[in-house]
Amino acid sequence: MNTFKRLLQFSRPYWLRIVIAAVGSSIVGGMDALFAYLSGPIVKKLFATKDWSLLQLLPLAIIAIFLVRGLARYVNDYFIRTSGQLAIQDIRNELYRKNMGLGLGYFSRNQTGALMSRVLNDVSLMQEGVANVITGLFRDGLGAVFLLGTIFYLNWKLALIAFLVLPATVYPAQKIGRRIKNAVRQSQEKVGDLASILQESYAGIKVVKAFSMEGREIEKFCEANRGFYHFLRKSIKYEGMAVPLMELLTSLGIAAVVWASIAMIRNGTMTPEAFLSFIAAMIFLYNPIKKLNSTFNTLQRALAAADRVFESMDMEPEIVDPPSPLPLTRAEGRVELVKVSFRYEDENVLTDVSLRADRGEIVALVGPSGGGKSTLVSLITRFYDVSQGAVLIDGIDIRSLRQRDLLKQIALVDQETILFNDTIANNIRYGRPDAGDADVEAAARAAFAHDFIVEMPEGYRTSIGDRGVRLSGGQRQRICIARALLKNAPVLILDEATSALDTESEQMVQKALNNLMKNRTTFVIAHRLSTIVNADKIVVLEKGRIVESGSHSELLARDGVYNKLYQMQFKD
Known part of the structure; x- marks a missing residue:
């Protein structure tokens, strides 16, 4: 959480963009909730009252809803992603500034390629993560809130049944996310090794050629690349497990709601159109929740990179100026x-x-x-x-x-x-x-x-x-x-x-x-x-x-x- 809070601090200068994006997210979420809420009554009016004039207006209404939703989604995506990019730009600038302020001892202890990898690869991974995470938190998070309110408004008993599934997803998400973070951190260290080999071999290409050591350099690079794949494969494996597990748990919730709904319709405590609206809202709800779970995994990748970046950023310079330096314009030279x-x-x-x-x-x-x-x-x-x-x-x-x-x-x-x-x-x-x-x-x-x-x-x-x-x-x-x-x-x-x-x-x-x-x-x-x-x-x-x-x-x-x-x- 400390790393995540620190990431968010870099977004503070761009709060106006985030507010505009939040408004767009609210409209997107509101449109989804409205569409789900009205689906049942509209179907009833069409087939119960045989009011076919409504059918002629329905396509235009659908186009209007999705047009407003699309424009709001564009506003949300544009402003939230640009604010994320600007925050990452500030992080990269700050990291480079801090590195340039460190003494020669720091650079002699670390490989040049590894330092370059932190400024380029790690920050790029943060860039992808922050953009997706902030987008997901606002768009999918607000959408889930609106839809959650809708299902509770429609039928709070069924909403509780559907909602019981959500806490069950937290523990496996945390376990998988932690493993993803560790795998990504190790893979980024291997990326640093790759960058070091590239920097050395390209800078010393004349020596490599003169001693006919291309094969040895290729072997070193391939070995480091295999190490990178080993940890990246773990990350892919854990991310691949997340979606099927989430869908399985979601199906349990849907199944429980359908079972309870049938019982309510039979005993007359729920109408078919209310059931349709509820199911539509619940299906809409699980989609942003599934995306939020994917966003959580993306966040773990970003946090693994952020740990390495902030670790470098927090290095204290060995050579510092005194609190009250003495003035010196031009020395005599003694x-x-x-x-x-x-x-x-x-x-x-x-x-x-x-x-x-x-x-x-x-x-x-x-x-x-x-x-x-x-x-x-x-x-x-x-x-x-x-x-x-x-x-x-x-x-x-x-x-x-x-x-x-x-x-x-x-x-x-x-x-x-x-x-x-x-x-x-x-x-x-x-x-x-x-x-x-x-x-x-x-x-x-x-x-x-x-x-x-x-x-x-x-x-x-x-x-x-x-x-x-x-x-x-x-x-x-x-x-x-x-x-x-x-x-x-x-x-x-x-x-x-x-x-x-x-x-x-x-x-x-x-x-x-x-x-x-x-x-x-x-x-x-x-x-x-x-x-x-x-x-x-x-x-x-x-x-x-x-x-x-x-x-x-x-x-x-x-x-x-x-x-x-x-x-x-x-x-x-």
Whole structure:
């Protein structure tokens, strides 16, 4: 019920549509009740009084009733379904907004495909359920109320006999509905597995092809698809049981009413025309009740999806702004880590790290893989919070700042060139959407990207495809550098920015990086030590600790980790 109430809360902004739909439902239900109530008297008048003039008007009356009923049904369906769709649209927007507010830890713990499945598949299942449920509750629910009132008005004794059957349907409906909900929840988890396999195989199709692993990927997909079918089959089985069971119980009620009616007609306490009106009303009544039972099963499917959606929506962000953040417009660029330790789940990643970078300094982070270099710069951006110690910018603990204010001070160029399926210009101005064309071009020139951009079919307006697939590795990296240049932040983080490039591209990108690093406090993560020999300070990280620190020449003079790394790269 809590999940259902929460679903209904999203419909509150659209109450006017729901009221209009309720009016339409009332007319539909009223027409059904009127048709059932008048059926007996009309038949009696036709055959008892032989008034055949009424027979000529009857077809027109039937057409008029069903015309009014049809228009009312359209009004009901249109307004109730659109209100449901708008509510679901709000849910999807809210879910995406909440997901985007969560930290990187949440995304590293969950598969991308599974997260996509919740936003798309689970919400779509809710969409189907909410539309049908709200429609059913209003149209079929109000119709059942009108018809129930009619049968009690016609003969309350027979109505009680008919009504006794209804409670008998509640228990099996609940049992079946609960099983449907569990089966649907498990099947939706399998849909998430399918989405994850699709996302991985499509994104890594080049690797799949290169290693001829299409068969293995197909087998994985088929196996996950079988798991999805297994739980979906359960849902189908339980839904298939619901209708025959409902019809069987309904037949018991009809049989009991017919038996009692015959006895009443025999002893003269009920007229045949009253019996006809009652049977018509009862048949009309069981139809919306049967639909409501089907609606209940649909609701269970929607609630199973809603549980998963609200579970994701209720996730609390690990990184939050302070209640009273300190103001920071533009930082000078002094960055300091004070006895910083970081623990991720059960693993110590950094231990007692202290580091200072003054304004305009270039600090290089080197060391064996897994030493904690990328984690260290992720703490500077506050993608994660330190377990102990503090990260300071201009002497201010970054936890005292708004995340937005902090990230305005930092530009990132990552080893993984993340570009969006948009124009080159919009990718460059991603960090500054209000930047003019002249600013975009100036950033591209400084990144040595202007020449290849103007050779594109539409220049800066050229769409670069998904993740920039239409560009070479060096071109993508220079677009990322232009993006960082345009942001013009005082602190710069370069995470293996040239690691995946060939020699010619690396030289061009390195020139662009030199322009980018001017007058900025820069943290460089590099495995190629040749790219950081001119750094003001080189920090060597091993197993989460700083083991050495100094200039290139100072570290070479020592027989330490840096010297060994350097000799390994340049021993030839």
